[in-house]
Amino acid sequence: MSTSFHQIYNRYFDSLLLSRVPSDNAGERLEVPSSAGAGAVSRLVTPSGIEIVLSDHCFQAERLCRFRSDEAMVELSFCMQGGGEVDVSGETHELLPGNCSLHLMQGFEATFRYPSEQPIRTVAIGVPVALFEAYMSGGGAGPTRRASAGATFAGLLGERPFRMFRKSIDSRSSRLILQMLDCSYMSVMRHMYLEGKALELLAGSIETFLFGEGPSGSPASGLSRSDREKVREAEELLLGRMEAPPSLLELSRLVGLNDYKLKIGFKEQYGKSVFAYLRDRRLEKAWSLLQTGEISVSQASVMVGYANFSHFAETFRKQFGIRPSDIRRDNR
CATH class of the missing domain: 1.10.10.60 (Homeodomain-like)
Structure with a gap:
């Protein structure tokens, strides 16, 4: 986990001062030191290069972490419990429980603030830009093909270092997340199972965030x-x-x-x-x-x-x- 966009996660976890321990599931486990709180983070990289991060931890005192990265990534994140705040290159965003967010980032600085004594449970899916571009430029014709042709990483991000789309976690996503958290497979089978669920989550979220609007840019219902x-x-x-x-x-x-x-x-x-x-x-x-x-x-x-x-x-x-x-x- 030392190349490409995985460095973003490396810098994030290093700044949180988590301890790396061996994992039984062919991934990596990072624990909160007992002197700082409790809980752990599990991360694994699938054969396609997707990184899946499952976090369940709590800090005794307010935790602040800062880092910067030149790498680029698309990330889908689900916050089930807890919260906090993140400042990315001058933009402040609140981390809200029950929310799903799609992030596009490249060459950014980030500061995370986590409150004390607040359990935090999240699922994050990091996607290489090349893989995101491959999905967005998939074959086919018609309106969906034309829509995806304009949804490039560079086109969506523009000149900004960071862009976020956000919505509440829907029931379908909740079920998929529960299935990921309850995964009993080990090793290779675990990788296959979690990647399949991650891709389902990614497909549904991209459909909502990027293609959920009508051709005029307004929802089909005409709601303001x-x-x-x-x-x-x-x-x-x-x-x-x-x-x-x-x-x-x-x-x-x-x-x-x-x-x-x-x-x-x-x-x-x-x-x-x-x-x-x-x-x-x-x-x-x-x-x-x-x-x-x-x-x-x-x-x-x-x-x-x-x-x-x-x-x-x-x-x-x-x-x-x-x-x-x-x-x-x-x-x-």
Whole structure:
């Protein structure tokens, strides 16, 4: 991991002062020293050159890391828990839980700030620029081919050292991330499995970020930028009140958007109706709660807003193909 864009990750982890330890999965494991906190980072490079980084750690005191790099990279990042702040060449961005972001970078300086006593769980997928360009210039004809022809690394980045696209993590991405985190394969099979999931995540995110707009540059529904911000606000409110969500009309009133635009905009941005999306996120949270082995099925049911335990158990089984009680038993 000492050549090309992997140097970006090397400099980042070196500046965090993590300790390298041998890994059983033919990758690299970096641990937070016990004097500084707890947790670790796992990273591996697949045969195609993609780097996959799984982070789960917590610092005792506020952690600040700075580095610069001349290398170029495309990165897809998912923040499931925690947060912080990053300043990249003069632009400050907040690291937000529940968000997915696509980064393009080259010749930049970065400063990361992580708060104390805050668990951080992220998945990052680093993609070589050459591989990104190969995907974007793939064969075929028609509107998709014409769209991808303009989505070059240089064209998207322009004269800037850094560019970011961001959205909330959708239910499909959440499922793929859970599958990556639950991967039980070892060695070569682990590489194959994780790369397949990473490519699925990359394909869905690029479709949304780069090709999700109509030919005029506006979404097909005609919603304004302000309307789309209100839809994102509605999503945050919905997840913040997951155990007792507002009705569609109340949600519309809270964000200042009529219910028709909210329904159309939500389906456009998240691929599902408002409450189908809420159902998926409830079940995903329940899965995470049960994985700790410390929460009972009935407790998880109530915590994600299901008053009827039997209905919760059946909905969970249909969604994931496994009973919630099996998740808890396996992780106790």
